[in-house]
Each structure stands twice: as structure tokens, then as C-alpha cells.
Amino acid sequence: MRNLDTPVRDIRRKIFAEVARIGFESTDETLIHDIEAIPYNIVEERAKYRDSIYRERAVASERVRLAMGLSLRPENKAVHLTDGLEASNIDEKYYEPPLMQVIPSACAACAPNKYEVSNMCKGCVAHPCMQACPRGAISMVNGRSHIDQEKCIKCGKCKAVCPYDAIVHKERPCERACGVKAITSDEQGRAKIVDDKCVSCGMCMVSCPFGAISDKSQIFQLAHSLREGNKIIAIVAPAYISQFGDDVTPRKFKAALEVLGFSNVYEVALGADIGAISEAHHYANEVATGNLPFLLTSCCPSWSMMAKKYFPAMIDNISQELTPMVATARKVKQEHPDCKVVFIGPCASKKLEAMRKTIRSDVDFVVTFEELSAMFDAKEIDPASFEGDSSLHDATAAGRGYAVAGGVAGAIEACLKEYYPDVPVHIEHAETLAECKKVLALAKAGKLKGCMIEGMACPGGCMGGAGTNVPFAKSSKALQQFVASSSTKLPSKELEEIELD
Numbered sequence: 001m002r003n004l005d006t007p008v009r010d011i012r013r014k015i016f017a018e019v020a021r022i023g024f025e026s027t028d029e030t031l032i033h034d035i036e037a038i039p040y041n042i043v044e045e046r047a048k049y050r051d052s053i054y055r056e057r058a059v060a061s062e063r064v065r066l067a068m069g070l071s072l073r074p075e076n077k078a079v080h081l082t083d084g085l086e087a088s089n090i091d092e093k094y095y096e097p098p099l100m101q102v103i104p105s106a107c108a109a110c111a112p113n114k115y116e117v118s119n120m121c122k123g124c125v126a127h128p129c130m131q132a133c134p135r136g137a138i139s140m141v142n143g144r145s146h147i148d149q150e151k152c153i154k155c156g157k158c159k160a161v162c163p164y165d166a167i168v169h170k171e172r173p174c175e176r177a178c179g180v181k182a183i184t185s186d187e188q189g190r191a192k193i194v195d196d197k198c199v200s201c202g203m204c205m206v207s208c209p210f211g212a213i214s215d216k217s218q219i220f221q222l223a224h225s226l227r228e229g230n231k232i233i234a235i236v237a238p239a240y241i242s243q244f245g246d247d248v249t250p251r252k253f254k255a256a257l258e259v260l261g262f263s264n265v266y267e268v269a270l271g272a273d274i275g276a277i278s279e280a281h282h283y284a285n286e287v288a289t290g291n292l293p294f295l296l297t298s299c300c301p302s303w304s305m306m307a308k309k310y311f312p313a314m315i316d317n318i319s320q321e322l323t324p325m326v327a328t329a330r331k332v333k334q335e336h337p338d339c340k341v342v343f344i345g346p347c348a349s350k351k352l353e354a355m356r357k358t359i360r361s362d363v364d365f366v367v368t369f370e371e372l373s374a375m376f377d378a379k380e381i382d383p384a385s386f387e388g389d390s391s392l393h394d395a396t397a398a399g400r401g402y403a404v405a406g407g408v409a410g411a412i413e414a415c416l417k418e419y420y421p422d423v424p425v426h427i428e429h430a431e432t433l434a435e436c437k438k439v440l441a442l443a444k445a446g447k448l449k450g451c452m453i454e455g456m457a458c459p460g461g462c463m464g465g466a467g468t469n470v471p472f473a474k475s476s477k478a479l480q481q482f483v484a485s486s487s488t489k490l491p492s493k494e495l496e497e498i499e500l501d
Contacts, residue, residue, distance in 0.1 A: 004468070004469060004470065004471055006209075007048070007049060008208075008209070008210070008211035009370075011042065011049075011060070011063070011211060012063070012211065012214070012370065013370065013373060013374045013377065014042050014374075015038065015042060015060065015063045015064060015067050015374075016067055016217065016219055016370070016371050016374030016375070017374040017375075017377040017378045018038045018041060018042065018064075018378075019038070019064060019067040019068060019217070019219055019220050019223075020219045020220065020223045020371075020374055020375045020377075020378035020379075021223075021378040022034045022035060022038075022220065022223075023219065023220040023221070023222070023223025023224045023226075023227065023378075024223045024224075024226070024227050024378060024379060025227075028089075031085070031089060032082050032085065035064060035068075035081065035082050035085070036081055036082065038060065038061075038064050039057040039058075039060035039061045039064065040057065042057075042060045043056045043057045043060055055105060058105045059103055059105050059106040059211075061081050062103045062105065062106070063103070063214060064081065065081065066101065066103075066214045066215070066216050066217065067216075067217045067219060067220065068085070068088045068217070068220050069088050069093055069094070069095050069096065069216050069217060069218055069220065069221065070083075070084050070085075070088055070096060070216070071084075071096045071101065071216075072101050072103060072104075075104055084096075088220060088221065089224070090221060090224070091221055091224045091225035091228050091230060092221060092225065092340070092364060093218065093221045094218070094351075094354070094355040095216040095218070095351060095355065096216070097195075098193070098195045098198070098200075099200045099215050099216055099348070099349075099351055099352055100193055100198055100200050100202065100204070100205065100213060100214075100215050100348070101193070101213070101214060101215075101216075102190065102191050102192060102193055102212055102213050103211075103212050103213070103214060104186075104188075104190055106210055106211060106212035107190040107191050107210065107212040108210050108212070109185075109188065109189040109190045109191075110170075110172040110173070110174075110191070111170040111171075111172070112170075112171070112172060112175065112185055112189075113154055113170070113171045113172070113175065114149060114152065114154065114169075114170050114171075115147055115152060115154060115156065115158060115159060115167055115168065115169055115170070116147060116167070116168050116170060117129075117144060117145045117146060117147055117166060117167055117168075118166050118167070118168050119166075120164050120165065120166035121144040121145050121162075121164065121166040121167075122164055122166070123140065123143040123144045123145070124163065124164075127140070127145070128161040128162065128163065129145050129158035129161060129162055129167060130145065131161075132157040132158055132160070132161045133157060133158055134153070134155065134157065135151045135152065135153055136151065137149075137150075137151035137152040137153075138158060145158075145166075145167075147167075156169060172191060173207045173208055173209060174191050174204035174205075174207055174208045174212075174213060175191070175204075176207070177203040177204050177206075177207035178203065178204050178433075179201070179203070179306075179432055179433025179434035179435075179436070179437065179457070180197050180198070180199055180306055180309075180310070180433050180437070181197065182194045182195075182197035182198040182199075182204075183204060190212075191204075191208075191212065191213070193213075196309075197309070199301075199302040199303075199305040199306045199309065199349065199433070199457065200215070200301075200302060200305070200348055200349040200351070200352055201302040201348065201349055201433060201457040201458060201466065202215060202347075202348030202349070202458075202465070202466025202467070203432075203433075203457070203458065203466060205348070205466055206466050215348050215351065215466075216351070217367070217371055218351075218365045218366060218367060219367055219371050219374065219375060221365065222342060222365045222367060222375075223375065223378070225340065225365075226260065226261035226262075227261075230340055231263045231336070231338060231339045231340065232261065232262055232263060232339065232340045232341070232342055232364075232365075233262060233263050233264045233265070233266065233332050233336060233339045233340070233341055233342070234257050234262045234264070234265045234266070234341075234342050234344055235265075235266045235267070235268050235271075235325065235328045235329060235332060235341060235342070235343050235344070235363075236253075236257075236265060236266070236267060236268060236344045236345070236392070237268045237324075237325075237343070237344065237345030237346060237347070237403065237462060238267065238268060238269040238272065238395070238399065238400040238401075238402055238403040238462075238479070239345060239346045239369075239403035239462045239463045239465065239468065239475070239479070240253065240344065240345075240369065241403075241475065241478045241479050241482045242470050242474060242475045242478035242479070243346075243369040243373075243468060243469045243470055243475065244256075244369070244372075244373065244376075244383045244384075244469070245383060245384045247384045248383045248384050249391070250391045250392045250482075251387065251388040251389075251390065251391040252383050252384060252386045252387065252388055253383055253392075254388055254390065254391065254392055255383075255386035255387065255388030255389075256376065256381055256382075256383035256386050258388075259379075259381055259386065260375060260376065260379060260381060262342075263336075263339065264336075265392060266328055266331075266332055266392075266394055267328075267392050267394040267395045267399070267400075268324045268325055268328045268343070268345070269324070269394065269395030269396070269399035269400045269402065270324075270327075270328050270331065270394040270395045270399065271322070271323070271324035271325060271326070271327030271328030271329075271331065271399075272299075272324040272327075272395065272398070272399035272400070272402040272408075272411065273395055273396050273398060273399035273491035273495060274322070274324075274327045274331075274491070274495045274498055274500070275299065275321055275322065275323065275324050275327060275399075276398050276399065276408075276411040276412050276414075276415050276491055277415055277419075277491050277492075277493060277495040277496045278321040278322075278495075278496060279295075279297070279319060279321055279412045279415075279452070280412050280415035280416045280419060280420065281496050282295065282319065282321060283295055283412065283416060283423070283425075283452050284416060284420040284423045287450060287451075287452065288420075288423045288424065288450070290450075292316075292317060293317070293443075293446070293449050293450070294317055294443050294448050294449060294450065294451045294452070294453055295317060295319055295451075295452050295453065296314065296317050296318045296319060296440075296443075296453050296455065297319055297408050297409070297412075297452070297453065297454045297455065298318050298319040298320075298321065298323055299323050299324060299402065299408050299454075300347075300349075300455060300456050300457050300458075300462075301323075301347070301349040301350060301352060301353040302349040302433065302457035302458075303433070303436055303455035303456060303457050304318050304455075305349070305352075306433055306436060306437070306440075306455075306457070307440060307455070310437065310440070311440050311444060313444070314440065314443070314444065317443075322359075322500060323353065324399070324402060325343050325345070325350060325353065325354075325361070325363060326353075326359070326361050326362065326363070327500055329341045329343070329361060329362035329363045330362050330500040330501075331498075331500060332362075333362050334500070340364040340365065341362060341363050341364050341365070342363070342364065342365035342366070342367060343363050343365070343366045343367075344367055344368075344369065344372055345366070345368065345369070345462070345465070345467065346368060346369055346403075346458075346462050346463060346464075346465030346466070346467045346468045347368070347458075347462060347465045347466070347467060348368065348465070348466040348467055349457070350366050351366045354366045368465075368466070368467020368468075369467050369468055369469050370467045370468070370469055371467065373469055393487075395486075396486060396488040396489060396490055396491050397483045397484070397486035397488065397489045397490075398410075398411035398414055398415065398489065398490050398491060399411065399491065400479070400482060400483050400486060401479075401483050402462070403461060403462045403463050403479055404460060404461040404462070404463055404476055404479060405429060405430075405431035405454075405456045405459075405460055405461035406429045406454065406461070407461060408429070408454045408456075409427045409428075409429045409452055409453075409454035410427075412427075412452055413425050413427050413452070414489075414490055415490060415491070415493075418490055419493050424450075425452070426448075426450045426451045426452065427451065427452050427454070428448055428451045428452070428453045428454070429453070429454035429455070429456070430453075430454070430455050430456070431455075431456040431457075431458070431459055431460060431461060431464075432456075432457070432458070432459050433457050436455040436456075436457065439453060439455065440453075440455075459472065460472040460476060463475045463476050463479060
């Protein structure tokens with residue numbers, strides 16, 4: 001389980017807070033100066049984490065650009081820190097693709113996947129490593145085992161049999177975390193993301209101990225829009241529980257968002273309720289009848305993106321129902337056609353879902369819980385200090401349960417059993433992209449016929465997402481309590497008839 005309390009996270013939050021503060025406070029006259037000052041405000045006179053303050057400031061400068069929604073600067077020519085700023089100094093802007101980028105000056109060029117013999121090797125007589133190697137890649141050199149990297153196939157059998165644990169498996173943390181093998185090396189040995197393979201889950205970003213990978217943000221544009229007094233409504237993913245402090249109740253959280261400048265707050269679990277009913281109806285009428293061999297959920301954009309990229313023949317099996325984010329945004333804009341909508345959640349890839357053109361999202365901004373925390377910092381808002389006069393009561397226990405792995409499938413199953421009691425239900429779910437690929441391979445092989453298959457890119461589901469503030473073990477317990485305390489357990493079947501086009 002990843003540690004969320006690290007210097008890397010602290011630096012990211014400081015950068016986000018500075019960029020948000022500029023969005024809230026800077027004028028056209030001071031904007032360029034204020035942006036250029038951020039690396040000097042963040043990096044002290046002595047380097048803390050890298051070999052010099054100049055490298056730390058170089059990394060901070062690139063982080064500022066990404067936080068503004070801009071791309072990294074090229075390494076081989078002079079480009080000013082604020083180059084392209086005019087396109088970002090507005091109150092409505094998505095991102096310049098790609099979403100995920102490696103900051104070259106921050107990357108430590110970790111060794112790619114390989115096995116090496118450490119100085120713990122005793123040169124034992126039995127040589128079990130040599131006996132286990134299927135390719136004859138191990139020999140004795142100067143009394144110790146040596147692995148010929150040209151012959152090694154990285155099977156790990158030598159490591160498994162070494163009695164002294166003297167064989168080390170070296171692997172980039174970002175590469176290990178990527179379930180779609182989208183991390184490779186550039187000509188200098190630094191990590192490089194293959195954009196055609198990447199599904200923007202963000203697991204590489206949160207797994208890099210050097211903070212060398214980051215996504216782009218809209219916090220500047222959102223802060224700018226809030227400052228302009230635009231009518232902006234927040235739709236909040238159910239994973240928000242416990243993300244902003246143990247004492248921050250839904251009532252306090254809503255009050256803090258209103259102080260930040262939001263006109264109103266809705267639960268995205270409302271859209272999850274709509275989705276659960278719709279998916280149950282779809283399953284009963286299409287999968288249970290044999291018209292579809294199986295049905296894939298579409299709530300997790302990285303999961304559905306992976307299915308489309310790696311299993312294109314399954315595109316018709318991916319649910320066409322609106323995702324909870326989009327369903328909630330459309331419901332909000334039906335009631336408030338003059339508003340802008342910001343999705344607040346744990347997910348990096350929702351940023352891409354919001355800007356897609358095939359199906360309109362009706363979402364104008366996406367910020368993660370991590371980014372929202374920095375916006376609170378920028379305005380010196382402590383959510384725990386508020387009481388508030390109203391809470392969030394837009395959803396049921398079923399919809400709120402979408403935040404953890406198995407919750408989507410569980411909600412759909414509960415709706416099926418309640419509203420379609422004669423329909424047999426077959427459910428499968430997987431978490432992490434590596435496991436999701438295995439499940440999709442089984443479905444492709446015809447071994448999951450009649451199944452509703454839920455996939456979640458992040459370990460544990462949404463509450464293990466790249467934009468969270470709290471470890472999954474803690475936040476998931478808080479969610480269980482929140483779900484259990486929900487006054488309504490299942491959405492009404494009438495939601496099946498709701499029109500959101």
C-alpha cells in the first residue's frame with residue numbers, strides 16, 4: 001500500500017496551493033511575475049531532495065506548468081516558463097494532451113526490469129541458481145554467481161531458489177505499477193510513457209518515489225472562474241468521505257465548498273443510483289436473455305479505455321449507460337442550465353472522460369481531492385471549522401458504495417434481486433489493471449458468459465485512486481460506516497425512466 005504522507009505529496013500540494021492562490025488573487029499585471037516566483041517560494045536556499053537548488057527549481061517550474069494545464073517544455077530549446085500562458089489564463093479550459101507526463105529533470109533513471117546478484121552471494125557449492133535457470137544465463141565469476149543479461153529472460157527462478165536471498169529483482173516502481181505496460185525508457189534511460197498504451201490511471205504517478213510523473217490540472221482555471229463569480233456547482237464523488245479530515249462531516253464539507261465559492265453541491269452517488277437501475281435493466285433485458293454474452297461496466301474510464309484499446313472486439317459489450325459523473329452533471333444542468341459543473345473526486349482519468357467528444361460529459365472542470373485540499377489551503381479554509389446548515393442527501397447506500405471495488409457490481413446485483421427477482425445474476429469484478437486484463441482475457445475466451453463484469457483500475461477501487469488524500473484501509477472503513485448510515489438503501493426503479501439526453 002502506498003504511503004500518502006511523503007515529501008513528494010507535500011511538494012505537489014504546495015505547488016497546487018500556489019497556483020490556486022494565483023488563480024484566486026493575481027491580476028493580469030501581476031500574473032507572469034507571480035507564476036515565475038513560485039519555484040523560488042517553494043524551493044529554499046538549500047536543496048532538500050536533489051543535488052542542487054537549481055535542479056529542484058527546474059523540477060518545480062515544470063510542475064507549475066502542469067498545474068496550469070500546460071505541457072512540459074522541450075529540453076533541447078529555450079522556452080519560457082510562462083510560454084503558452086495566454087491559452088490558460090481563462091476560466092474554462094481542459095488540458096493539452098497527454099494528461100500524464102514524466103518530468104525529465106526529476107527522473108532518476110531507475111534500472112529497468114532485471115535480476116542482479118548482490119554481494120550477499122556466498123558462492124555456494126550447490127549453485128541452485130544455476131540449476132534453476134532455464135537459459136543457462138548464470139555462471140560463476142570470481143567465486144560468485146553472475147547473470148548474463150543478454151541471456152536472462154527475467155523469469156525469477158534463480159531468485160526463488162537462492163538460499164541467501166542474494167539475487168535482487170530491480171524494477172522501476174512506475175513500471176511495476178503500470179498494469180498496461182505503458183512505461184519504457186528514453187535514450188538516457190529515464191522513464192517514458194507510451195501514450196498509445198497509457199490509460200491515465202495515475203498509478204505510475206503515485207508510485208514514483210522521486211515525484212517524476214505528474215498529471216495536468218485545472219485548479220488555476222477553476223479558481224479563476226470562482227473569482228469571476230460564475231455560478232459553479234460541485235458534484236462530489238462518494239469517495240470524499242474521510243478525505244479532508246476525521247472530523248469533516250458531509251455537512252461541514254458542503255459548507256467549506258460553499259465558502260470556497262460553489263453555488264451548490266450534489267453527490268455523484270445520485271448518478272450512480274441512476275446507473276445502477278439502468279444497468280440492472282440492461283442486464284435483465286440483454287445479458288440474461290443471451291443477446292449479449294456479457295456486460296462490462298463503464299464507470300471507471302481507465303478500465304473502459306483499456307478494454308477498447310486492448311480488446312477492441314469487446315467494445316459492444318461495454319455499457320452505454322451514462323457514467324455516474326456524467327449522469328449527475330446532466331441532471332444538474334437540467335435544473336441549472338446557466339451553471340458550470342466541477343467534478344471533485346479521487347480519479348485522474350476522469351479528467352479525460354470530461355473532455356471526450358464522443359459523448360458529451362457536461363462537466364466543465366475536474367479536480368481531485370488532492371487538488372481541492374490545496375485550493376482550501378490557498379484560501380485558508382479549514383473544513384473541520386465549519387458547521388453548515390444542510391448536508392448531502394441526494395443518494396442511496398447503493399450509489400455511495402460505488403466508491404470501492406465490488407460496489408458497482410454489488411449495487412447492480414441488489415437492484416436485480418429487488419426489481420428482477422426471476423433473473424439469475426452472475427457477477428465478476430477485478431481491481432488493478434493487471435487483474436482487469438486477466439478477467440477480460442477470460443471473457444474473450446468465452447469463460448464468463450452471462451456475467452456482469454466490473455473493472456476498477458485502482459487497487460481497492462476509487463478510494464485507492466491517484467487523487468486521494470487518505471490510505472485506502474482508513475477511508476474504506478469510513479465509507480462502510482457512511483453507507484450503513486444511509487437512510488435509503490436502494491434507488492427507486494422509477495429512475496429507469498429518467499431522461500438525461
